[in-house]
Amino acid sequence: MSIDREFFRKLLLDKKRELLRNLLKEAELAEKAGEEWAEPKDIEDLARLTYEELSRYTLAEHELNLIKEIEIALKKIDSGEYGVCERCGARINPERLKIIPWTRYCARCSKGIGGGL
Numbered sequence: 001m002s003i004d005r006e007f008f009r010k011l012l013l014d015k016k017r018e019l020l021r022n023l024l025k026e027a028e029l030a031e032k033a034g035e036e037w038a039e040p041k042d043i044e045d046l047a048r049l050t051y052e053e054l055s056r057y058t059l060a061e062h063e064l065n066l067i068k069e070i071e072i073a074l075k076k077i078d079s080g081e082y083g084v085c086e087r088c089g090a091r092i093n094p095e096r097l098k099i100i101p102w103t104r105y106c107a108r109c110s111k112g113i114g115g116g117l
């Protein structure tokens, strides 16, 4: 049972776009936006921004963390490590990955850690 990498890559990128859209909205509302945010960019441009670039803006911490996790997951897809629990090395159930595609841990380890990931 191998993981459909392209499926999860798309899932992660979609989630990243959704987060960026929210961040953009927040930035506009808060008027914290600099020049770059003042003119709404194409969402595809935003999706290319990395966590480092985004962290220059004072944006919601939760969303930024999630974007970071998504980027880590995307790198893992490229390197072939995606879907393997960082703690115990077991394969993460694809059903779990569909719900939380950026998770680093299998369900059992996640419970042990007590985190939401």
Ligand SMILES: [Zn+2]
Pocket: 085, 086, 087, 088, 089, 090, 105, 106, 107, 108, 109, 110
């Ligand atoms: Zn595990």
